[in-house]
Amino acid sequence: MATSAAARAERERQILGHARAAPMAPRWIFTLQGWNAYVHEVIERPEIADSAPLGTPVTSDDPRLRYHGHLLLVPNPPFDAALLKTHRLLLVNRNRREGLVDRVIDGPPGTGKTFLLRAIGREFQTTIEEMHDDRIPVVHILAPRDADSLVNWVWAIAEFLGLAPAPLTEDEVRQPRRTPDLSQSVWHVLERRWTQLLLVDGMQRVHPDQLVPVLHFFDDLREELGITTVFCGTGAREIVRAARVKADGLSEAYQGLSLRAPVIAGEDGRQHKVLPQADPSRLPVAWLDPIPLYDGDQETWPSVLRGFEEALCLHRLSPHALVGEAKYLHRRTGGYLKLLSQLICQAAITAIEEGIEDITLELLKGIDIGG
Known part of the structure; x- marks a missing residue:
């Protein structure tokens, strides 16, 4: 039984690993070639040691900028x-x-x-x-x-x-599509x-x-x-x-x-029809609902934030930079992963471009994500 449980746990880790390694911004995914590229592409966290030295201006094709543009899924x-x-x-x-x-x-x-x-x-x-x-x-x-x-x-x-x-020609492009x-x-x-x-x-x-x-x-x-x-x-x-x-x-x-x-007699003595319950x-x-943060669940939201922290690639990232602002981040995003991902990714890119290399409350407040 122990061996079976261990094998099952390992298989579940593999399944979840496939998901977390997936790029979040695949191109042309509604074509076979684009879908296959998405399936086979693995996004890896850049090594800080291999990145531009602290204080060096970064260009738009910097690996860390591209990486934070589609930050990996975190445990949820x-x-x-x-x-x-x-x-x-x-x-x-x-x-x-x-x-x-x-x-x-x-x-x-x-x-x-x-x-x-x-x-x-x-x-x-x-x-x-x-x-x-x-x-x-x-x-x-x-x-x-x-x-x-x-x-x-x-x-x-x-x-x-x-x-x-x-369509093969410009004229065909202009013509109404016949399906x-x-x-x-x-x-x-x-x-x-x-x-x-x-x-x-x-x-x-x-x-x-x-x-x-x-x-x-x-x-x-x-x-x-x-x-x-x-x-x-x-x-x-x-x-x-x-x-x-x-x-x-x-x-x-x-x-x-x-x-x-069929009709049967119930405990109340009355006749009842036996109908399927399913x-x-x-x-x-x-x-999938917004991730909660309330007295009965103080762990799920911080665990998601810890996952984002571990995925970030910044020179000066403070310990608990995100977990320490858990209540603020939940208030800003309502627990919606789309808003949270946008907020953290934009903040990380801003931190790299401006040379801050950290995510602070002041920086987060300056990011516009709607919501």
Whole structure:
């Protein structure tokens, strides 16, 4: 048992390590080449000893400036838990032919949902590539603007795979885009290249009524090709759920179930219908919320700040520079990782450019991050 627990802990460390080594600002990630570059790129902390000496003016391409521009993900319990749960869901899905389950990532804007989505894909592809180097295990798309047309969803996948014809001349660029139906080509590539995971970001842009006509396409991917879809966006859970109710006529189905339900006598002597307590149409959800700081939890927020401190690369960084300002930083950012990352990264870059090489309260107060 001890050996098994140790092996499991080591595997979990590897999974989380893949996520934390990921670049936060990948380029052209909605293409196969860009996605693969993101998966394989590892951002390493520059060595202070190899950096420009203290007091030396830095240029815009200084390694430390670039590094702090996309600071690495730091340990975050909700993020880590969501990543591990999705990892296990994918392990179950890839080893069965029926009963596969899709997943949703939901929560307020600025809580790290997109980064979690991509970390899931990165970790999954890394695992597959350890055994197979000729597959396209992951496809990553953004929900299309005209989301009520299946052709546009297929086109987004085709663009990722490099199947969508790009305009070749200036005249073609100026012409209205004619979107051909590439369903057969896309299906062929997904099947032949063993795609197993589809990441869909931007679900907050999709109305449930727009998703109704295309939801069964995702069902076909799952049931015929074994592809798990992860839907990501603020409100994604209810968007997908509402679309499912309409697409599958679940209201009518539940009414019929209610009529057929057996009746038993309860402890109160009254007759009660025995109805299911679970709802299989509701997908499992990874919730990401702002990180709290209150009397009942005084550890999570400081642990995140310590992670940022350890990742910083400054000549004169004071001990506990961020943890010592935990209450101020939470008041400024509300616990939103997007705002916190912007604040710390901009402060680090300012400290390097101005030669301060430390993050102080005065410096933090001068950084504008909105919010």
